[in-house]
Amino acid sequence: MSANSELSRIQQLWIVIAVLVVCIPIWYWLPLWVPAIACGGLAWRACLLWQGKSSPNRLLMALVALALAMGVIWHYRPPLGVEPMSAILSACAALKFLEMRRLAEGRMLILLCYFLGGVQLIFSQDIGGFVLCLVSIAVTLAAHTNLNRDNEGQYDIHQFRMESLWQMGRLVVISLPLTLLIFVLAPRLPSFTLVPVEVEKARSGISDFMDPGSVTSLGLSGEVAFRVDFEGEVPPPQDRYWRGLVLTQFDGNAWSVPPEARNTRDGERITWNGRNSREDWRDQIELLGDPIRYQIYLEPTHRPWLFALPAARIDEPGLGLTRDNNLVSPVPVAKTFRYGVTSWPEYLHQPEGLSPEQRLQNLRVPPGNSPMSRELVNSWLAQGPPEQVVMRIFQLFNSEFTYTLDTPTYGDSVVDEFLFDGKAGFCEHFASAAAVMLRMAGIPTRVVAGYQGGELHPSQDYLIVHQFNAHAWVEFWLPERGWRRFDPTAAVAPERIEMGFEDFFADQEANNQNPFSFAGMRNMPLMNWVRLQFDSLNYAWLSWVLGYDSQAQFDFLSGLLGEVSPLRITVALAASLLSCWALFRLVNWLRNRLRLGAQQQMMRDYLKLASRRVSVEPGDTLSRVTQKLASNESPARQSWLALGRELEKLLYAGSGDLAECRRLLRNLRRQQA
Amino acid sequence: MDSSAEPLPQVSIETLTDVVEQVGKVLYGKQQSVKLALSCMLARGHLLIEDLPGLGKTTLASALARVTGLEYRRVQFTSDMLPADLTGFSLYDKGSGDFRFQPGPVFCQLLLADEINRSSPKTQSALLEAMEERQVSVDGVSRQLEQPFFVIATQNPFSLAGTFSLPESQLDRFLMRISMGYPEAGDERAILAGEDPRQQMDQLQPVLPAQQLLACQQQAAQVKASDAVLNYVQRLIEATRTDGQFVHGISPRGGMALVQCARAWAFLEGRDYVTPDDVQAVLAPVFGHRLVFRQSGAQASLDLVRDWASGIPVLS
Structure with missing residues (x-):
């Protein structure tokens, strides 16, 4: 077959299937117009085939390709990262069908499919993504084998068979043990976290900008934000405040991280582990009491901040701690990221005092904003010291306010409207109002965004924090006591903090009656069980596969081998390869034993014994083998002849005796030995 | 009659x-x-x-x-x-x-x-x-x-x-x-x-x-063809269809013809059961004109069929 020979219909169909299977998981992450163009190309080709025309006008095709390139540039803006490149590659793979005719083009597409199969892993590294990748590779392999098959007689589309797919699927499954071996033993390369993958759709979770409604919008998402594995006791729900980022800038409506705090230059605002910094922000925290140690498996957020309980210390090199006592990663978290944290529930943060700049920043309220609130705060201040304002706010929220996902729409003056008009809101409304009032009372205050609570996996003992656990609360500063946490939501709806979001809203949400919503799933025991099982599977995948870095490998291997030395690794590799091979042989042998009847097994033994004495060709019949065996003068001549006669009766005349044949065979074997 | x-x-x-x-x-x-x-x-x-x-x-x-x-x-x-x-x-x-x-x-x-x-x-x-x-x-x-x-x-x-x-x-x-x-x-x-x-x-x-x-x-038609022989015949038929040397494989009628002839041959040999030797004896005459070699485009000569059949396992 030359590279110029034409592809048959079946080969083309196989390539179409491979391209679709490989590209669909990628298209899921891309803007809708990319698969639309790709599928449009496929449909166009199908139309042409149906009308019996060949490929379309070259000029037209060039225009389509140009449109695709322009679309990508317009959508993503240069510099182009991995996502736009994947968009171009996957769409081009589909568009290539418009002119695909020769074998060489088919081969090129198959190579592209293998590559795109790997690209899938950039977008999704969980176990589902891995399985999809395996399926893609199996389908591509099947298409590839069909490409190398003689294509005569394949022009009839009815000849399409799935056989090669099953064969290749088996091949992939068989190769898994070897893959596992390589995975466990081969040196771990540094992961490609540093590849900047900006995936718009993958961006989820809280942002560095909080306006009324932004946390509410996460309220219904049951997606996992991160999972936590505690070394000791799991802290009670009311202590699970996962700090993410600190919002200090208030513009009258929304809270945000001030631009200077985003500056990640060394020592300015962030102390990076393993680097010298001008100021070590760790010194500003006094840690008290017993620490809590835990591991966090953070799902990709495509943002740099990391979540942890208050007063967190992180030892992993390269990560940083901000002045506001937050953890940050130097690059956006683009794949599931594991980090170990130690936290102290008791701590004093900056008890000595704030710098003038920090103090000013945490007291700033736009002048003229929320006059009614200011009046209220002033009236409180007239009655006592500023500290008691916290208590007043607590009582205020406790008495008349409602905590709900169905928040009224507020206008420009959010705080006033919320406090004196609507009196209903979600955590961000309460946090925002509390922070504004505290600032008005002259207490430095900031809003903290993160997650609160989390679902304890019933059997696996780890915590699942969902997107709907997103929360916002307040931290205020008092002299000598430092920053204290104040969660105004706990005043309105203490159950929300104690029971967790999911139980609190279970009744409210159950009204939708949608079985596929998170609440719907929770209300059906079986669905909930499936959900939790799947989550623990994913968790195991995270901790065992994605978390298997060079350190984990070292720990694992030294636990297994005693010490990690090249000799021991070589021995272990050889031993595992040998046992793989032995296992394979054993399985084959067992299968043959079970599948073959006693008679076939006996025939197999007979042939084995016979071929030790004479050469047995596949086409040799029983009589010819017997003839060969009996031709040379040997004492066993008569026995071979007798066995041949008996076997002929057994196999062909239907009158032989299996036991007799076996006896003769055994005798012969003894004679041979 | x-x-x-x-x-x-x-x-x-x-x-x-x-x-x-x-x-x-x-x-x-x-x-x-x-x-x-x-x-x-x-x-x-x-x-x-x-x-x-x-x-x-x-x-x-x-x-x-x-x-x-x-x-x-x-x-x-x-x-x-x-x-x-x-x-x-x-x-x-x-x-x-x-x-x-x-x-x-x-x-x-x-x-x-x-x-x-x-x-x-x-x-x-x-x-x-x-x-x-x-x-x-x-x-x-x-x-x-x-x-x-x-x-x-x-x-x-x-x-x-x-x-x-x-x-x-x-x-x-x-x-x-x-x-x-x-x-x-x-x-x-x-x-x-x-x-x-x-x-x-x-x-x-x-x-x-x-x-x-x-x-x-009538007697020849009653000669016994055991499972072992029929398996062999099936392997032969299957091989004509899958091994790619032939333009198309043997039809079921061709397969039946092979068994009939093998029975008759066994009968001529004085046996009341068929052995693969009988199948091989009649194989080339029965399959030769029913197969077309892909390479030469010609019908399979008797020797070619015999050579080809020597690669199909009899005892297995």
């Missing part, structure tokens, strides 16, 4: 060996071809002999006719031959003022169709209809042929000018295709030294009359 009323006589294996021996008297060293031709008859099939002139095709046919005592006709096919020349025609009888059917040469028990590929496809298909249906339709009346009815057709594969080679679908009607080949040196010598075979032919005795032949056919 009154003959079916009385039970058919049992035929001993000696009778059959006698047949082979008798025919062997006129065809030196062609034991194998004689046995194949005989087993083709026992399997109720028609035979195609493909060879050069003068190698004994006609001798084989007429010798077989003689030892079986069958009514024998020979037709030399030519390009201007019409179907009626074979099947017969209705003739106006002045005396009775009626049409009378004048049967053609096909109304016999053993028909030798010499050089079948010289005639037009129309005539060929008239013969092939007779072979398949064992009846002839003339002027809208179907007439049964006698039982048993055999056709031995010959064709010359080399001088193809002005011939109409049989299409594959029609080749399939022949159970076997054999070729005689040149005799061995010793046999050649005996032929040269011996007397005229035509005189020897007259001395042949009918040792296997038609009744006995029918009985043999």
Whole structure:
């Protein structure tokens, strides 16, 4: 077959299937117009085939390709990262069908499919993504084998068979043990976290900008934000405040991280582990009491901040701690990221005092904003010291306010409207109002965004924090006591903090009656069980596969081998390869034993014994083998002849005796030995 | 058919060996071809002999006719031959003022169709209809042929000018295709030294009359083909379909033909069960004309089929 020979219909169909299977998981992450163009190309080709025309006008095709390139540039803006490149590659793979005719083009597409199969892993590294990748590779392999098959007689589309797919699927499954071996033993390369993958759709979770409604919008998402594995006791729900980022800038409506705090230059605002910094922000925290140690498996957020309980210390090199006592990663978290944290529930943060700049920043309220609130705060201040304002706010929220996902729409003056008009809101409304009032009372205050609570996996003992656990609360500063946490939501709806979001809203949400919503799933025991099982599977995948870095490998291997030395690794590799091979042989042998009847097994033994004495060709019949065996003068001549006669009766005349044949065979074997 | 009323006589294996021996008297060293031709008859099939002139095709046919005592006709096919020349025609009888059917040469028990590929496809298909249906339709009346009815057709594969080679679908009607080949040196010598075979032919005795032949056919069909043998046959059929050497695989009819012939061969060998040796003995004649090699585009020669089959495992 030359590279110029034409592809048959079946080969083309196989390539179409491979391209679709490989590209669909990628298209899921891309803007809708990319698969639309790709599928449009496929449909166009199908139309042409149906009308019996060949490929379309070259000029037209060039225009389509140009449109695709322009679309990508317009959508993503240069510099182009991995996502736009994947968009171009996957769409081009589909568009290539418009002119695909020769074998060489088919081969090129198959190579592209293998590559795109790997690209899938950039977008999704969980176990589902891995399985999809395996399926893609199996389908591509099947298409590839069909490409190398003689294509005569394949022009009839009815000849399409799935056989090669099953064969290749088996091949992939068989190769898994070897893959596992390589995975466990081969040196771990540094992961490609540093590849900047900006995936718009993958961006989820809280942002560095909080306006009324932004946390509410996460309220219904049951997606996992991160999972936590505690070394000791799991802290009670009311202590699970996962700090993410600190919002200090208030513009009258929304809270945000001030631009200077985003500056990640060394020592300015962030102390990076393993680097010298001008100021070590760790010194500003006094840690008290017993620490809590835990591991966090953070799902990709495509943002740099990391979540942890208050007063967190992180030892992993390269990560940083901000002045506001937050953890940050130097690059956006683009794949599931594991980090170990130690936290102290008791701590004093900056008890000595704030710098003038920090103090000013945490007291700033736009002048003229929320006059009614200011009046209220002033009236409180007239009655006592500023500290008691916290208590007043607590009582205020406790008495008349409602905590709900169905928040009224507020206008420009959010705080006033919320406090004196609507009196209903979600955590961000309460946090925002509390922070504004505290600032008005002259207490430095900031809003903290993160997650609160989390679902304890019933059997696996780890915590699942969902997107709907997103929360916002307040931290205020008092002299000598430092920053204290104040969660105004706990005043309105203490159950929300104690029971967790999911139980609190279970009744409210159950009204939708949608079985596929998170609440719907929770209300059906079986669905909930499936959900939790799947989550623990994913968790195991995270901790065992994605978390298997060079350190984990070292720990694992030294636990297994005693010490990690090249000799021991070589021995272990050889031993595992040998046992793989032995296992394979054993399985084959067992299968043959079970599948073959006693008679076939006996025939197999007979042939084995016979071929030790004479050469047995596949086409040799029983009589010819017997003839060969009996031709040379040997004492066993008569026995071979007798066995041949008996076997002929057994196999062909239907009158032989299996036991007799076996006896003769055994005798012969003894004679041979 | 009154003959079916009385039970058919049992035929001993000696009778059959006698047949082979008798025919062997006129065809030196062609034991194998004689046995194949005989087993083709026992399997109720028609035979195609493909060879050069003068190698004994006609001798084989007429010798077989003689030892079986069958009514024998020979037709030399030519390009201007019409179907009626074979099947017969209705003739106006002045005396009775009626049409009378004048049967053609096909109304016999053993028909030798010499050089079948010289005639037009129309005539060929008239013969092939007779072979398949064992009846002839003339002027809208179907007439049964006698039982048993055999056709031995010959064709010359080399001088193809002005011939109409049989299409594959029609080749399939022949159970076997054999070729005689040149005799061995010793046999050649005996032929040269011996007397005229035509005189020897007259001395042949009918040792296997038609009744006995029918009985043999019935007995041959009852020869046991065990699972092991059928598995082997299936492997062979499967291999023709999958191994890519052939344009297309063997049809189920071809597979059935192989089993029938193997049974007949086993019967000739004096056994009441088939072994793979029997299958291999008849394999090339049965499969040869049903397979077309992809590479050469030609029908598989007997040797090629044998070579190919030596790669298919028998015992496994």
